[in-house]
Amino acid sequence: MGMFENKWIRAVLPALLIHCSIGTVYCWSLFKGDIATYIGKPIGQVEWAFSIAIFVLGMSAAFGGKFVEKDIHKSSLLSALFFVVGMAGTGFFIYQKSLLGIYISYGVVMGIGLGIGYLTPVKTLMLWFKEQKGLATGLAVAGFGLAKVIASPLMEQLLGERNSEGILVNASNVYTMFYILAGIYLVMMVVGHLILKKPAGSEVESVQAQSFSYRKVLTNRTFIGIWLMFYINITCGLALIAQEKGILAFIGFGAIGLVSSLTAVFNAGGRIAFSAWGDRLKDRNSIYKIIFISSISAILLTIVFDGINNSIAILIIALLCIVNAGYGGGFSSLPPLLSDRFGIDSISTVHGLALSAWAIAGLTGNQLSAFVLEKTQSYDMVLYVIMALFAVATLISMFVVRPEKVHFESEAYDKEDDMVVVK
Template identity: 85%
Template sequence: MGNFNNKWFRAVLPALFIHCSIGTVYCWSLFKGDIAAYIGKSVGEVEWAFSIAIFVLGMSAAFGGKFVEKDIHKSSLLAAIFFVVGMVGTGFFIYQKSLIGIYISYGIVMGIGLGIGYLTPVKTLMLWFDKQKGLATGFAVAGFGLAKVIASPLMEKLLGERNNEGMLINAANIYTMFYILAGIYLVMMLIGHLTLKKPIGYEEVSVQTGGFSYRKVLRNKTFIGIWLMFYINITCGLALISQEKGILAYIGFGAIGFVSSLTAIFNAGGRLALSSWADRLQDRNSIYKIIFISSIASILLTIVLDGINNSIPFLIIALLCIVNAGYGGGFSSLPPLLSDRFGLHSISTVHGLALSAWALAGLTGNQLSAFILDKTGSYTIVLYVIMAFFVIATLISIFVVKPDKVFLHSEESNVKEEMAAG
């Protein structure tokens, strides 16, 4: 096994298998209408299953970080079990036409698998890629972003043909699809579980870790600043991304499918490129300044050119691509930034706590733009509000998340010393 005991086989490959499986949660929009039609409920009612899943993802990561820290083999197996059981359960409850069952299986059970699975490979990647932590986390989180691109054609194939009204010809395909996917993702996640391994020499030291203080981290000014930055970036990203199709239709741009694929590529590309770029910067927090300022600049340019009403389609598409790249890059740049500020010792726990921002943003991002459109009917007002939030995030990045504010546990220093001695 000597040839296989390397960072690509023990960290990157398993991370991609796990994240490319759980990332399919973002394929929800492909079949939510079919679920609603089959069980006889409105799309709005069914939509809550996705919101619950993202909320539970963030909260299970927040509370499961310490468990992941202790044993990545147990956590990767647990993630596979919860995710696959949730997927099978979703198929079963669609067949039973039970909305509550779908909320429980897709929202809660799958959501737990998402949160634990999202966290599990991150620390291992950073241990293997000690000098390129951003590149490492970029691999995993890019897998999460690319999952939609990879899985969408398969799902469309499994759902089968549609009639002229867009309804499935074989309605039973909606629940059988979940059973087939559950089998595929069980194999993928088990491969990830079996191959994921920390570098030799780390396990023995990390077993002795302890003394983590939730209170100290949660009350730490730097952590609060990073949490708020991350929350605002996701909220703004979701507020704009959720209106992507509506904006393009409003300006009369027909190739919506092309733009959707293009922004998905920027989303995934931003996850890898921006976090890798951060590896070469003196302070990783600078990448967030770049994300926020580029988003502000692109929004400002669009507004100056008479808002969305008379803007050139190219500018709108560029804006959507820039915000998508920053949205993805914000996810992949988070673990290395936290590692720099809080040390690698308890990174899974600290990262998990920070992901609670994702849970709340999942509930507020889409609703923010929907609320503004309901009250004003103006996409330009949506841009003004998003830009204002990005300005706040920039100020937090400059004045709160400072380079000199480093919070390391004494145990972290001990671990490093022991590893250096070993």
């Protein structure tokens, strides 16, 4: 068994198995219309299932970090059970034509599996890759991004043929697909659960992890700054990604599916490239400055060429790719940045708290661009708003997120001096 006791088998492979499973939540757009048609509800009402799933993902990560910290084997198994039951339950409630049931199964139950599963492999990866934390988390989180690329063809195959109006020929395929996928992901996640293992000597819970203070972290200026710039990056990314198809159609570009796949590759590639790049920098926070400034530059270049309406297609596609890469890179760069600032002992808990930004952004990102479009009827105005938010994030990264490591250790009583000292 010694040949299997290495970081690739015990950390990277299980992380990819888990994240490539739960990352299929981003395939929602492929079948949301089919669900709406089958159950006879407006697509706007069905859309809330995805929003709830992302919100619950972030909040379950925020509140489940302590649990993940204590036992990765219980958390990986719990994640698999919630995710698979939620997916199978979604199929059942689609068959029953119950919108509330879909909200509960896809949104709440599956969302809990998403949040716990997203956190579970991260600390293990950083323990195995102590000198390359960014590369390690980038590999895992890339699996979350690549899941859409991998699963989309399978889902299209399972959904089957469509008529000239785009409606499924066999309507029952929309719920049977969920049953089949639940079986596939059960196998993948259970295998990931069985082989996931921390390196020898790292199982003992540290004093710092035991004495973790939520209040001290949540009121710390550095954490608040990281939370805000992470939230802004997700909000801006979702605001533009949500309008990707509309922008391409507006400029008359036909190969929308090809661009969608290309931006998905950049999303996944950015998760590896930016976080691995951070391993080489003196201050990992510099990666966020690079992400924000490159996104601002791409938007400015598009605006200089007279905006969305008159810019050449290649420039707009480049803009979408750059923002997607930064969006993915923001996710993968977060755990090592938090580890640098707050230490690795309580990283699952701190990371979970930071992911609450994802929960809030999941409810605001799409709605931001939709609101701006409704009020202005202008994609250019969407770019201006996104650029302004990126500028705010840049300022936060420069002036709020401190470069030094923050220590949160418990209060200890110093008997010799008969006083309380904070270590």
